[in-house]
Amino acid sequence: MGQSTLQKMEKMDRRWVFLAMAIAVAFPLFFKLGLAPKTTPPVRAFYDYIESLPEGSLVLCSMDYDPGSKAELNPMCLSVLDHLMQRKLRVVVITLWSTAPAMVEGNVNEVCRDKYGRLYGVDYAYLGLKEGREAVMVAMGKSLRRTFPSDFYGTTVDSLPIMNGVENYGQFDVLINVSAGYPGTKEYVQYVTSRFDIPLLSGASAVSVPEYSAYYQSGQLRGLLTGITGAAEYEALINVPGLAITAMDGQTMGHFVIIAFILFGNIVYFMTRRNRGRS
Amino acid sequence: MIVQFFIPHPVVNDIANRLQNWAIIVISFSYVLGSANILRINGELVYRRGSGWPYKLVLVAAFFLMVIPGLLFGIKEGSWANDRLFAYTYTPLASTMYASLAFFIASAAFRAFRIRTWQASVLAITALVVMLGRVPISHLIWDELPGIVDWIMNVPNTVAQRGILIGAALGAIATGLKVILGIERSYLGRD
Numbered sequence: 001m002g003q004s005t006l007q008k009m010e011k012m013d014r015r016w017v018f019l020a021m022a023i024a025v026a027f028p029l030f031f032k033l034g035l036a037p038k039t040t041p042p043v044r045a046f047y048d049y050i051e052s053l054p055e056g057s058l059v060l061c062s063m064d065y066d067p068g069s070k071a072e073l074n075p076m077c078l079s080v081l082d083h084l085m086q087r088k089l090r091v092v093v094i095t096l097w098s099t100a101p102a103m104v105e106g107n108v109n110e111v112c113r114d115k116y117g118r119l120y121g122v123d124y125a126y127l128g129l130k131e132g133r134e135a136v137m138v139a140m141g142k143s144l145r146r147t148f149p150s151d152f153y154g155t156t157v158d159s160l161p162i163m164n165g166v167e168n169y170g171q172f173d174v175l176i177n178v179s180a181g182y183p184g185t186k187e188y189v190q191y192v193t194s195r196f197d198i199p200l201l202s203g204a205s206a207v208s209v210p211e212y213s214a215y216y217q218s219g220q221l222r223g224l225l226t227g228i229t230g231a232a233e234y235e236a237l238i239n240v241p242g243l244a245i246t247a248m249d250g251q252t253m254g255h256f257v258i259i260a261f262i263l264f265g266n267i268v269y270f271m272t273r274r275n276r277g278r279s
Numbered sequence: 280m281i282v283q284f285f286i287p288h289p290v291v292n293d294i295a296n297r298l299q300n301w302a303i304i305v306i307s308f309s310y311v312l313g314s315a316n317i318l319r320i321n322g323e324l325v326y327r328r329g330s331g332w333p334y335k336l337v338l339v340a341a342f343f344l345m346v347i348p349g350l351l352f353g354i355k356e357g358s359w360a361n362d363r364l365f366a367y368t369y370t371p372l373a374s375t376m377y378a379s380l381a382f383f384i385a386s387a388a389f390r391a392f393r394i395r396t397w398q399a400s401v402l403a404i405t406a407l408v409v410m411l412g413r414v415p416i417s418h419l420i421w422d423e424l425p426g427i428v429d430w431i432m433n434v435p436n437t438v439a440q441r442g443i444l445i446g447a448a449l450g451a452i453a454t455g456l457k458v459i460l461g462i463e464r465s466y467l468g469r470d
Contacts, residue, residue, distance in 0.1 A: 014386040021385045035415035038425060067365075067373035098310075102354050102361045103370070109356060131310065132303035139299050142292075147303075153355070213432055214440040229413055252414040254381055259410055261389035262403060269393045 028249030046223025065180035128152030
């Protein structure tokens with residue numbers, strides 16, 4: 001291959017890369033591949049922990065993500081809520097991200113109210129947002145009622161039957177955090193799990209997982225869902241195929257395109273270097 | 280706040296709780312302060328027709344467009360502000376920003392993952408293995424691949440992450456001690 005051709009390939013217009021990626025991720029929209037992931041141990045541990053809880057157990061969910069990470073974490077939020085409802089657990093949902101309240105409200109209504117017909121205030125409650133990050137996490141350990149005096153709709157928490165006898169983390173059987181970053185799983189591990197002795201399950205965006213896997217290995221996290229792949233594994237486990245399993249096709253194609261470009265870039269690089277050496 | 284860990288007395292706990300509530304209030308007010316700051320800085324730039332003023336104008340207009348309907352109609356599901364502005368405008372825009380990463384990562388991978396040194400080859404090979412191992416058909420490519428990815432994540436990755444976490448924690452403790460003992464005073468505007 002000539003030097004000029006190699007140079008052209010090395011300095012290929014990035015729009016060709018964009019086009020290849022666009023075709024790859026759009027391909028599954030027309031031709032469904034139906035790829036389902038195998039269950040990994042951290043996802044299995046998450047699932048098993050929920051399965052081990054007796055019916056009626058009280059679960060605190062902190063859904064901390066924004067619309068930017070919605071594609072990755074919303075399927076996770078939905079499937080986790082779905083599993084909690086399947087198991088007939090009582091769920092209190094909060095969020096610490098200011099851009100999340102309406103989005104999380106939609107998910108809670110979609111699963112708890114519309115799909116399973118559960119009663120608000122008795123089977124589930126949505127307390128909405130409290131700004132304050134780590135301070136709120138610690139404050140809930142002292143008094144959840146004082147931290148969240150009313151729910152998302154302005155109803156005082158004292159009038160919600162689900163909150164009867166609930167004072168702090170001590171009355172919850174597990175804390176589940178769906179986290180896109182700060183404040184999220186890392187802060188719950190650092191400020192809450194050991195201090196208030198509450199088991200923590202986490203679902204996080206894939207970019208955070210390398211950091212959180214250290215917490216999973218140390219036992220500070222009882223289970224860990226890894227990005228959209230973790231959500232897809234979870235959907236398969238609870239037998240409710242949703243957006244995450246659908247997204248697996250696109251993600252697989254995207255990964256292959258990136259791998260192909262890495263290999264292509266290196267082949268061109270080595271050929272260019274060899275030609276330069278000869279000349 | 281530190282003392283309450285060592286002296287679990289109601290008086291100390293009460294003071295700690297009070298400080299925590301202050302922290303929550305201060306953080307909430309920081310939003311108000313931040314909003315006022317955005318308006319002041321960008322409003323001034325628009326008024327003086329400073330550099331990039333049309334963008335600042337868009338920012339200020341978008342700020343009021345989100346805040347005023349939110350205050351008037353609420354942010355609950357079904358409200359005008361939530362449905363029109365948040366669900367149908369902000370959410371797709373934020374998702375688009377996030378999704379565009381796929382294109383930039385592909386482009387960056389093509390240009391940056393060149394095996395020029397042995398360290399770069401370790402990085403590139405690890406990246407390829409993890410990317411292949413993270414797709415649902417990884418076990419069809421090679422049965423051992425998911426296991427290798429698990430090992431990479433559980434051993435080299437965790438070792439490095441623990442090192443970073445412990446290092447960062449020690450650094451934070453050292454900085455905290457320096458601030459408490461008055462050695463570090465740069466936050467007061469001094470050397």
